[in-house]
Amino acid sequence: MRALFEAYKDKVYSIALRFSGDPSTAMDMAQDAFLKLFSAIRDFRGNSSLDTWIYRIVVNSCLDHKRRVWRLIPLADEFVATLRAAGDSLTEAMKSEVRDRIWSAVNELAPDLRIAIVLRYTEGLSYAEIAEVLGAAEGTIASRLSRAHKELEKRLAYLVGNKGGSHA
Amino acid sequence: MPDWLELELAETLRPVRAPDELWERISRAEPRKTRRSVVTAWPVAALLTMGIAAATLWFVAHGQEPPAGFSQLAAQVLRDESPLELRSDNPQEIGRWMQNQTGLTLSVPETTTARVLGARVIQHGKSPVAAVSYQVGQDSAVLLVARAGATSDSGHGQLSWTSRGQTYAIASTNHERPTEACVLCHSL
Numbered sequence: 001m002r003a004l005f006e007a008y009k010d011k012v013y014s015i016a017l018r019f020s021g022d023p024s025t026a027m028d029m030a031q032d033a034f035l036k037l038f039s040a041i042r043d044f045r046g047n048s049s050l051d052t053w054i055y056r057i058v059v060n061s062c063l064d065h066k067r068r069v070w071r072l073i074p075l076a077d078e079f080v081a082t083l084r085a086a087g088d089s090l091t092e093a094m095k096s097e098v099r100d101r102i103w104s105a106v107n108e109l110a111p112d113l114r115i116a117i118v119l120r121y122t123e124g125l126s127y128a129e130i131a132e133v134l135g136a137a138e139g140t141i142a143s144r145l146s147r148a149h150k151e152l153e154k155r156l157a158y159l160v161g162n163k164g165g166s167h168a
Numbered sequence: 169m170p171d172w173l174e175l176e177l178a179e180t181l182r183p184v185r186a187p188d189e190l191w192e193r194i195s196r197a198e199p200r201k202t203r204r205s206v207v208t209a210w211p212v213a214a215l216l217t218m219g220i221a222a223a224t225l226w227f228v229a230h231g232q233e234p235p236a237g238f239s240q241l242a243a244q245v246l247r248d249e250s251p252l253e254l255r256s257d258n259p260q261e262i263g264r265w266m267q268n269q270t271g272l273t274l275s276v277p278e279t280t281t282a283r284v285l286g287a288r289v290i291q292h293g294k295s296p297v298a299a300v301s302y303q304v305g306q307d308s309a310v311l312l313v314a315r316a317g318a319t320s321d322s323g324h325g326q327l328s329w330t331s332r333g334q335t336y337a338i339a340s341t342n343h344e345r346p347t348e349a350c351v352l353c354h355s356l
Contacts, residue, residue, distance in 0.1 A: 002191070010185055010186050031197055040248060121178050121181040
């Protein structure tokens with residue numbers, strides 16, 4: 001069990017964290033996923049790869065977990081700290097601010113879109129792999145990701161000007 | 169999608185290391201038990217009473233001998249926390265998926281007091297068995313479907329039956345009134 005945990009802990013926790021946006025919730029989700037995994041591992045029949053099977057368990061734990069209120073970012077004190085920062089630390093603070101905004105926008109996506117985005121960008125899964133994990137057609141996944149991208153682009157368009165074209 | 173968004177998503181959602189205390193939490197933890205709300209006990213009890221009546225009538229009308237072994241399998245599947253292979257709350261989608269995966273047919277009514285969660289296929293001997301998971305109030309339930317003859321045919325009970333060449337069994341986490349699972353197909 002420990003070896004299995006060590007092999008998959010980062011994957012499981014990363015998906016949970018990126019899906020929930022909250023470290024405490026992610027710990028709950030990861031714990032839940034591993035408990036399910038340990039109790040069900042004897043029944044793993046090899047019909048799919050072990051990775052796919054474990055991804056399904058994590059995804060189910062994420063989707064089953066009650067959604068918590070998203071922490072408003074930045075909090076007032078963090079915002080003040082951002083304004084007071086100087087030089088490189090100001091740049092870092094602004095980058096962090098952009099990431100928080102993006103995280104927040106991802107968290108506002110519907111769960112089925114959000115989990116597809118997380119599997120795509122956190123785990124780097126292909127459309128076919130995401131389709132296998134979620135038990136949906138590849139076309140459905142392509143459609144979900146396209147909708148998610150459009151929603152994110154719309155919600156984050158205001159950042160383009162603030163970013164100074166650093167990624168253009 | 170613009171390049172900047174692609175890059176920002178990859179950066180913002182990059183993988184992270186799991187905290188060291190995760191293993192400690194897992195090794196301390198006990199499997200969670202479903203809490204049942206007192207508030208929901210009344211309607212569930214009413215549904216179950218009607219469910220038992222409906223199931224009894226159904227079995228009397230059809231004259232089938234349901235297999236006890238299949239009911240036990242349903243109870244095992246309910247306890248097994250293997251992930252769903254298809255997550256869907258659409259009974260038609262589940263029916264199509266089941267047909268493709270196993271050749272079994274299932275028609276779950278759209279209007280029901282149960283909430284369908286998804287399905288998976290399990291192997292029972294050499295035969296595939298479709299398992300449909302759903303919720304009734306606070307309780308989890310499962311419906312198994314297999315070809316008749318693929319399961320043991322001894323015994324008699326309210327929670328499994330055979331019809332049109334297929335054998336069915338249901339199980340619910342409500343051990344006091346397991347027939348609440350009947351509401352998947354019986355609108356009461």
